[in-house]
Amino acid sequence: MRVLITGAAGFLGSHLSDYLITQGHSVVGMDNFVTGSPENIAHLAGNQSFEFYEHDVSNYIFIPGKVDVVMHFASPASPNPASPFSYPNLPIQTMKAGALGTHNSLGVAKANNARFLLASTSEIYGDPLEHPQKETYWGHADPIGFRSVYDEAKRFAEALTMAYHRYHGLDTRIVRIFNTYGPRMRVDDGRVVPNFIMQALNNKPLTIYGDGSQTRSFCYVSDLIEGIYLLLMSEEHLPVNIGNPQEISILQFAEEINRIIGNSTGIVRKMDLRLGDDPQRRQPDITKAKTILNWEPKMDLQSGLALTIDFFRSKLVQ
Numbered sequence: 001m002r003v004l005i006t007g008a009a010g011f012l013g014s015h016l017s018d019y020l021i022t023q024g025h026s027v028v029g030m031d032n033f034v035t036g037s038p039e040n041i042a043h044l045a046g047n048q049s050f051e052f053y054e055h056d057v058s059n060y061i062f063i064p065g066k067v068d069v070v071m072h073f074a075s076p077a078s079p080n081p082a083s084p085f086s087y088p089n090l091p092i093q094t095m096k097a098g099a100l101g102t103h104n105s106l107g108v109a110k111a112n113n114a115r116f117l118l119a120s121t122s123e124i125y126g127d128p129l130e131h132p133q134k135e136t137y138w139g140h141a142d143p144i145g146f147r148s149v150y151d152e153a154k155r156f157a158e159a160l161t162m163a164y165h166r167y168h169g170l171d172t173r174i175v176r177i178f179n180t181y182g183p184r185m186r187v188d189d190g191r192v193v194p195n196f197i198m199q200a201l202n203n204k205p206l207t208i209y210g211d212g213s214q215t216r217s218f219c220y221v222s223d224l225i226e227g228i229y230l231l232l233m234s235e236e237h238l239p240v241n242i243g244n245p246q247e248i249s250i251l252q253f254a255e256e257i258n259r260i261i262g263n264s265t266g267i268v269r270k271m272d273l274r275l276g277d278d279p280q281r282r283q284p285d286i287t288k289a290k291t292i293l294n295w296e297p298k299m300d301l302q303s304g305l306a307l308t309i310d311f312f313r314s315k316l317v318q
């Protein structure tokens with residue numbers, strides 16, 4: 001298959017490109033580098049199975065030749081207002097990537113009669129009142145909060161994808177991705193994994209936003225990519241959660257990273273940096289993925305963190 005991946009120079013898009021190529025497909029990558037980096041795809045330069053277009057998906061997309069699959073991953077993904085690469089600091093671009101970018105990507109899929117997969121997010125559940133989150137939960141999202149530019153764009157993107165499926169008969173998939181980590185995350189995008197690892201490697205106290213009682217469930221990137229590929233190859237049109245259900249508080253997560261790296265400077269609480277709509281608890285219910293895709297994550301947190309810490313350590317010496 002010839003697969004268009006928007007956001008191909010990002011963390012997930014670059015791993016997805018690698019995986020599809022190893023499965024024998026060819027990839028057309030597209031990115032405008034707003035949060036991604038050419039470094040993430042540098043190893044694919046000269047690969048016969050990889051082409052690349054530098055382009056903003058909020059504008060009309062033209063790809064010469066037949067495309068069999070479109071996978072729409074382009075969007076800023078960090079909520080951290082302290083980083084210039086976060087969606088609260090790229091609010092209009094985020095809404096355009098989720099709304100206009102999804103529309104343009106769906107247009108490419110429709111023109112090619114191609115399969116379409118949307119990278120959606122656990123953020124569509126907002127600050128959830130149901131725990132763990134099942135696909136049937138409609139969510140509890142603030143339409144005007146700091147995170148709303150991302151949440152509402154993704155909710156719009158899901159609705160538009162279903163509209164193309166129902167009205168045009170397009171062959172669509174929607175993956176709701178829960179917190180995923182691994183090599184090639186941006187050192188400075190402000191998400192908790194790069195922040196904590198870089199702080200610990202530099203022997204600085206880990207910055208906990210709020211009291212650290214909020215929870216997340218972290219999935220290693222290779223597990224996520226396998227789940228997404230199985231979904232792409234399935235016949236499921238309704239959303240599917242992909243993530244690791246092992247839930248941990250941010251305080252415990254910080255202590256774990258300090259322990260693994262041997263950082264003795266502890267933690268520091270930054271009460272003012274916790275956004276009002278920062279979800280208090282997040283854990284995927286993956287019963288659906290287990291049942292219909294026969295998928296579940298394999299990598300435990302300690303092994304995944306070890307691989308990720310190696311990556312960030314290599315960034316220190318550059």
Ligand code: NAD
Nearest residue numbers: 007009010011012032033034035036056057074075177180
């Ligand atoms: P990332 O920032 O590393 O990658 C996003 C990529 O999209 C970047 O390379 C960026 O330059 C590109 N991009 C953004 N706007 C664009 C535009 N208008 N035109 C072209 N390219 C554009 O983030 P990521 O973690 O790899 O996230 C990828 C996708 O997965 C996003 O859609 C995100 O919402 C979704 N997601 C990720 C996670 C996670 O934990 N990593 C969780 C839920 C959902």
Ligand code: UDP
Nearest residue numbers: 079190191192193195207208209214250278
């Ligand atoms: N967080 C934190 N310290 C940091 C960065 C993030 O305590 O230096 C918290 C953040 O407030 C959130 C959680 O860690 O509660 C996960 O943040 P992340 O940005 O990784 O993604 P989210 O799951 O909130 O989208």
